[in-house]
Each structure stands twice: as structure tokens, then as C-alpha cells.
Amino acid sequence: MDIRELLLKDVMIMNLKATTKEEAIDEMVAKYAEQGIITDAELYAKDIRKREGESTTGIGDGIAMPHAKDKAVTRATVLFAKSDAGIDFNALDGQPVHLFFMIAAPEGADNTHLAALAALSSLLINLQLVAQLKTAKTPDDVVNLFSAAQEAKEAKEAAENAQSDASTNADQAAPQASTQTATTGTKPFIVAVTACPTGIAHTYMAEAALKEQAEKMGVDIKVETNGSEGVKHKLTADDIARAQGVIIAADKKVDMDRFDGKHLINHPVIDGIKKPEELITTTLHDEGPIFHGNGAGGAEDEEETGSLWNRIYKDLMNGVSNMLPFVVGGGIIMAISFIFERYAGAHSGLFTFTNNLGNYAFSFLVPVLAAYIAVSIGDRPALMPGFVGGWMATLTAASFVKAQNPAGFLGGLVAGFVAGWMVVGLKKLFAGMPHNLDGMKTILIYPVIGLAIMGLIMFFIVNPIFAAINGALIGALESMGTGNAVLVGTILAAMMSIDMGGPFNKAAYTFAIGIYSASNYTDGRWMAAVMVGGMIPPLAIALASTFFPKKFTEQERQSGLSNYALGLTFITEGAIPFAATDPVHIIGSSVIGSAIAGALTQLFKVNVPAPHGGIVALALTNQKLGFLVSLVVGAVVAGLILGIWRPVAKENA
Numbered sequence: 001m002d003i004r005e006l007l008l009k010d011v012m013i014m015n016l017k018a019t020t021k022e023e024a025i026d027e028m029v030a031k032y033a034e035q036g037i038i039t040d041a042e043l044y045a046k047d048i049r050k051r052e053g054e055s056t057t058g059i060g061d062g063i064a065m066p067h068a069k070d071k072a073v074t075r076a077t078v079l080f081a082k083s084d085a086g087i088d089f090n091a092l093d094g095q096p097v098h099l100f101f102m103i104a105a106p107e108g109a110d111n112t113h114l115a116a117l118a119a120l121s122s123l124l125i126n127l128q129l130v131a132q133l134k135t136a137k138t139p140d141d142v143v144n145l146f147s148a149a150q151e152a153k154e155a156k157e158a159a160e161n162a163q164s165d166a167s168t169n170a171d172q173a174a175p176q177a178s179t180q181t182a183t184t185g186t187k188p189f190i191v192a193v194t195a196c197p198t199g200i201a202h203t204y205m206a207e208a209a210l211k212e213q214a215e216k217m218g219v220d221i222k223v224e225t226n227g228s229e230g231v232k233h234k235l236t237a238d239d240i241a242r243a244q245g246v247i248i249a250a251d252k253k254v255d256m257d258r259f260d261g262k263h264l265i266n267h268p269v270i271d272g273i274k275k276p277e278e279l280i281t282t283t284l285h286d287e288g289p290i291f292h293g294n295g296a297g298g299a300e301d302e303e304e305t306g307s308l309w310n311r312i313y314k315d316l317m318n319g320v321s322n323m324l325p326f327v328v329g330g331g332i333i334m335a336i337s338f339i340f341e342r343y344a345g346a347h348s349g350l351f352t353f354t355n356n357l358g359n360y361a362f363s364f365l366v367p368v369l370a371a372y373i374a375v376s377i378g379d380r381p382a383l384m385p386g387f388v389g390g391w392m393a394t395l396t397a398a399s400f401v402k403a404q405n406p407a408g409f410l411g412g413l414v415a416g417f418v419a420g421w422m423v424v425g426l427k428k429l430f431a432g433m434p435h436n437l438d439g440m441k442t443i444l445i446y447p448v449i450g451l452a453i454m455g456l457i458m459f460f461i462v463n464p465i466f467a468a469i470n471g472a473l474i475g476a477l478e479s480m481g482t483g484n485a486v487l488v489g490t491i492l493a494a495m496m497s498i499d500m501g502g503p504f505n506k507a508a509y510t511f512a513i514g515i516y517s518a519s520n521y522t523d524g525r526w527m528a529a530v531m532v533g534g535m536i537p538p539l540a541i542a543l544a545s546t547f548f549p550k551k552f553t554e555q556e557r558q559s560g561l562s563n564y565a566l567g568l569t570f571i572t573e574g575a576i577p578f579a580a581t582d583p584v585h586i587i588g589s590s591v592i593g594s595a596i597a598g599a600l601t602q603l604f605k606v607n608v609p610a611p612h613g614g615i616v617a618l619a620l621t622n623q624k625l626g627f628l629v630s631l632v633v634g635a636v637v638a639g640l641i642l643g644i645w646r647p648v649a650k651e652n653a
Contacts, residue, residue: 003119004146006078006103009139011035013081016100021089022581023650025049025066026555028081028102037079037104040072042558044104049559049577058091059202060273062134063124067103077104078120080142082134092270098134121204123149125212125273187220190283191235191243194272195226195250206249206272213276219284226254245283246291247272256291264291292431312417319373319416320506323365327513328612330361335610338620365517366412367391370419377420378427381446385422385454389415392458399463407458407466409514410473414462419454426450473515485525485602492526493533493598493634497590500537500572500579508533513611524608528601528627531608531617533594536634537575539567540593541586543639550652551643567635570614585646593638600630 011031018024025048033041047068051057058064079102086096101120124130129149136142194206207223214221222239225232237258240246245263248254249272265288271279282288337354344350367390374386393411407414426446433441495508512526545552545560552560559577566574579586604626610617621627 003078003123004150006076007080007143007146008077009143011037011077011079012139012142016081016083018087021087022553024087024100026553028079028100032079032104037074037077038072039074043070044068044072045555046559053576056090056092058089058097060091060093061130062095062098064089064091064097065101065103065120069105069107071107073104073106076106122208123153125205125208187218188244188284189220189242190245190247191239192221192223192247193226193250193254194223194269195254202269202273206269209273209276214280217280219280245286245288247279247283259291262291263288315373315376317506318376319369320510322372323369326361326364326368330358331611332613334358335613335617335620366394366409370412370416373416374419378423381442382420382423384447385450386416386419388451389419389454389458392463399467400460405467405471407463408470409517410470411462411466414466415458418457418462422453423450486599489529489598489602490595492529494591494595496530496533496572497537497587497594500575516611525602527611528606528608529598531570532597532601532630532634534572535567535570535614535631536594536597536638537572537590538563539635540590540638540642541575541578542567543635544643548643550648551646553649553651568615570612585642589638589642589645592641593634596637597630597634600633604630606630
């Protein structure tokens with residue numbers, strides 16, 4: 001895509017007045033609305049903030065690319081804005097942002113905003129262009145700078161394509177000579193893959209940085225990008241065969257087996273942007289280990305980055321995220337069945353159907369959790385043993401000892417990690433097999449041996465131990481006095497507000513789900529604490545923005561209204577855009593309100609036999625008044641603290 005088609009001079013802001021991230025977003029959105037690019041400023045701003053809540057679009061080096069795709073946009077556009085003083089935009093490098101590119105794409109557009117991001121990223125790696133944009137005075141200056149950069153890029157790509165075509169023709173005319181040149185010529189050849197999990201800016205900036213550095217070093221390089229648009233410049237078997245080594249600069253899994261037998265280094269995508277020379281030099285010196293594929297798209301010798309806790313958390317969240325649809329769908333259907341039971345009777349067809357359907361979904365919770373924890377560790381070969389191990393954890397008879405309780409949720413967690421690392425061990429054990437027998441590993445060896453080992457481990461070790469732990473935990477919770485219950489409820493509810501969807505939030509919710517499932521879906525005391533605790537942050541923001549309007553900008557007040565609905569339906573994430581820009585006041589007040597609400601649910605002995613639904617679950621609650629009092633008191637306390645504590649918004653000062 002030619003970025004010049006999207007840059008409109010009428011929507012450029014050459015001197016942003018904003019001094020904060022929120023103000024910058026509001027000012028740029030207002031410019032879009034003024035020029036008729038968007039028809040609903042509130043909707044577009046909400047989607048911009050939602051994207052920022054996922055991860056900052058401040059990509060570093062003084063650049064930010066906020067973007068959204070929704071029905072409010074009338075035409076694909078890139079708004080250029082410049083701040084001479086710089087604005088704290090939570091950029092990845094922690095530095096102020098001077099150049100903004102707000103990308104708007106119509107809802108029906110086919111990845112227009114992604115193509116625009118890719119085009120921008122490939123140009124903005126040019127530090128000279130960035131420096132010139134920072135000193136640009138008029139919209140004409142901006143357009144002229146991008147025109148020159150685009151033309152230079154196109155000329156360079158044309159020259160590269162001509163050289164590639166000439167090389168291809170030479171290979172076809174003299175294949176033996178071509179092979180000799182590839183291995184002993186003056187310019188070495190390497191390949192790379194870049195990928196990032198959210199957005200695509202880093203994918204393409206890493207591509208551009210590697211290509212630019214390779215040109216400086218006299219190295220030929222081909223870079224495959226695995227972005228949100230899909231795979232571009234896909235590496236062929238011939239490319240990989242000719243390459244001296246492979247660079248993976250990615251934060252998500254890519255197809256790895258094709259690099260079997262090559263020197264390979266595996267780094268985060270940010271290293272592709274910040275350390276291209278180091279990566280290329282390492283590859284040229286053959287310092288990367290020889291990679292051995294496993295026939296399943298994963299890696300046996302893949303380098304792991306990050307701490308042990310980060311690895312464990314990533315694996316656990318892979319299980320939890322795949323389990324949640326079963327929790328939400330099955331839980332709400334089951335909750336509806338209890339309503340039918342109450343008003344139509346336990347023998348009604350409506351109750352029987354919905355209750356069975358909810359139970360069918362719930363029966364997969366632990367197996368799916370275990371299976372996808374295992375997949376995160378050992379890739380596809382670990383799926384089956386993980387799933388079977390998780391299923392065995394739900395059975396009271398799946399042990400050599402008689403137990404009244406299954407290993408349950410805790411046993412399923414352990415089963416997932418055991419299955420994953422067991423498969424990793426099998427891969428290492430059979431790594432020395434001839435490569436022509438690789439197909440046997442995934443078709444025969446891993447499934448049969450993996451299942452046998454997993455069955456023995458679950459039957460003789462995991463199930464007996466965790467059935468006892470599970471039984472002891474349930475007994476302790478059932479006999480817990482009111483004081484201890486209030487303390488646990490306080491902690492669980494507060495955890496729901498600490499990071500609003502992050503590790504603390506997920507840990508509390510997972511604990512409540514575990515107890516709920518272990519009790520045969522009857523013990524919803526802890527579910528009451530986490531549900532009310534998770535409802536408080538958006539409700540507190542909604543109340544504060546309504547009754548303390550001067551503490552919020554106009555855009556924040558409009559967004560705050562939607563948090564009434566989000567809070568009442570137990571969607572904590574509605575608070576994330578506010579917490580991202582004002583973490584101290586938003587999180588601090590929310591944690592206090594949630595803790596109070598969680599304590600009250602246990603004081604009133606509230607039981608919520610449904611894992612989701614928010615205010616909808618009130619119909620099933622044993623203590624409806626207790627549920628409502630806990631929720632209202634917690635939300636009002638948090639809202640008052642936030643309203644009093646938060647400073648007046650600058651636009652209202």
C-alpha cells in the first residue's frame with residue numbers, strides 16, 4: 001500500500017496542544033470528527049482506547065500508531081500529528097512520543113489499517129525520515145517527505161526484484177554454477193522470520209531493520225513476515241537450503257520444522273528492531289545451535305526466553321484461555337436451567353435439556369485446561385496425553401486407591417504440566433533417530449508411549465496425591481469459620497481488581513472455578529467474592545464519572561457511561577482503558593472497593609452457583625439482598641474514593 005493515499009493534509013495537526021496520552025487521543029479524534037472522517041467520535045475513541053488497553057501503540061523512538069477499525073469511519077485515513085514537547089504515551093522504550101499516526105479504517109475494509117501500519121512501519125525505520133518529520137512545519141512538508149521516502153523505497157525494491165530475477169534466470173541456465181555461488185560467493189545469504197502477537201508494527205519494523213542492517217554489512221537476506229495480514233514473503237525450501245543460517249525474531253509460534261538442520265537463533269521481535277547487527281553477526285559466525293524439528297511445527301532445541309515464572313504463567317494462561325469458553329457458555333446455560341427448575345419444575349423438559357447441556361460443557365473444563373497447558377509446553381504431540389490426563393483427574397475411580405474425591409482442578413493443572421514436559425522429554429529421548437523416521441514420532445511413538453506414561457503417572461501418583469489434597473481443601477473450606485471466610489473473600493475480590501484480567505485476576509478466578517467444579521457446581525461462595533470483586537472497577541468508574549464530572553474529560557465521561565453495563569455483566573476489562581492512563585487512582589480505589597465487597601459476600605454467606613453472568617446471576621443467588629448490598633457498598637466506596645482522590649481534568653481546570 002502507498003501511504004500517500006491515506007495521508008490527508010486537512011487532518012494533520014502540526015502542533016498538538018495535548019500534554020497527556022488521553023488528551024492526545026481526544027485531540028486527534030476531534031480532528032477526525034471535524035473533517036468528517038468519523039461519524040461517531042465516542043465509538044471511535046472507545047475503540048482506540050480499547051486497543052491501547054491491550055498493549056501500547058507507542059512503538060519507541062518517539063513514534064506512536066494508535067489505530068481502530070469500526071463502523072464510525074467513513075474512509076481509510078492516516079492522521080499525522082506532531083508534538084514538539086513530546087507526550088508520555090506509555091511507549092515501549094519509556095520515552096516521550098513526538099510523532100503520531102492515528103489510523104482509521106472502515107469496518108468493512110479488508111485489513112486496511114493493518115496494511116497502513118505495515119507501510120508506515122517499513123518507512124519509519126528510516127531514522128533520517130523520522131528526524132525530518134520532527135522538524136516539519138507544514139502539511140506539505142510531511143507529504144513531500146513521505147513521497148520522497150516512498151519513491152526511494154519503490155526504486156530500491158525494483159532494483160532488488162530485478163537482481164532476484166537475474167539470479168533466478170542464472171540459476172536456471174547454470175544450476176551447478178549457481179549452487180557454487182550460493183555457498184562460496186562474496187555475499188553470504190541468510191533468512192529470517194519476524195512476528196508479533198498483537199498489531200503488526202513490530203513485525204514490519206523488525207523486517208525493515210534486519211534488511212537495512214544486512215545491506216550495510218554486505219549480506220543478502222530474505223525476511224518472512226508473520227503479521228496480522230498473514231504470511232508475506234514466505235521462505236521457500238530453496239531459500240532455506242541456500243541460507244547460511246536462520247534468524248527468528250518473533251513473540252509467537254511460527255512454522256519451525258522447515259528449518260531442520262540449520263543454524264538458528266530465536267529472539268524476541270524487539271531484538272530484530274534494536275539488535276539487527278548482533279543477530280546477523282551471530283548468524284554469519286554459525287554461533288546459533290543446529291535446529292532439529294519434531295514433525296509438529298515446534299522445536300526441540302528452541303531457545304527459551306524469559307524467567308521460569310513467565311514460562312509457567314504463559315503455559316497456564318494458554319490452558320485457562322481455552323477453558324474459559326466452556327466456563328462461560330456452560331455456566332450461563334446451567335444458571336438458566338436453575339431458573340427453569342425453580343419456575344417449571346425439576347422434571348420439565350426445559351430444565352432437563354439446559355441442565356444437561358451446561359453439564360456437558362462443564363465436563364470438559366479440566367480436560368481442556370490440562371490439554372492446552374500441555375500444548376503450550378510440548379506442542380501438538382502433548383495434546384492427547386494432556387487431555388486424557390485431565391479427564392482422569394475428574395474421575396474418582398482413576399486411581400489405585402479408593403478416594404471419595406477426584407483429583408479435580410488441581411490434579412488437572414498438574415496433569416497439563418506433566419504431559420507437556422513428558423512429551424518434551426520424549427522428544428529429547430528420540431532426537432537421535434534417523435530423520436527418515438520422523439513421521440513415526442508423531443504418528444506412533446509420541447501417542448502410544450506418551451499415553452502409557454501419562455496413564456501410569458496419573459493412576460499411581462497424581463490422582464492419589466491430589467485427590468487427598470482436594471478432599472482436604474474442600475473440607476477445610478466447608479469448616480472455615482466466618483472470620484477466615486471473610487479474609488479469603490477479601491483477598492480474592494481484591495485480586496480481581498489488582499490487574500483487571502492479568503495474573504492476579506486470573507489466579508483468583510481460577511481458584512474459585514476450581515472449588516466450584518470440585519463441589520459438583522454447588523459451592524459458589526468464592527465465586528460470589530470474585531464475581532462481585534470483578535464488577536466493582538467498571539462500576540466505580542461509571543459512578544465517579546457521573547457524580548464527579550470535573551474529574552474526567554468529556555470523552556472519559558461518555559466512555560464511563562458504558563461501564564455501567566460492563567460492570568453489571570461482570571466484564572472487568574471495561575476499566576482497563578482508564579487504568580492504563582491513570583493506574584494509581586483507578587486501581588487503588590478499585591482494590592479497596594472490591595476488597596470490601598468480597599468481605600461482605602462472605603459475611604452475608606452469599607452463594608453464587610454460576611461462574612459468570614454478573615447481575616444475571618442474582619436470580620440464582622441464595623442471598624439476593626446480601627449480593628446487592630455487597631455490590632452497591634463496594635461500588636459506592638470505590639466510586640467515592642476515586643471521585644475525591646482523582647485530580648480535576650486539565651480541560652475542566
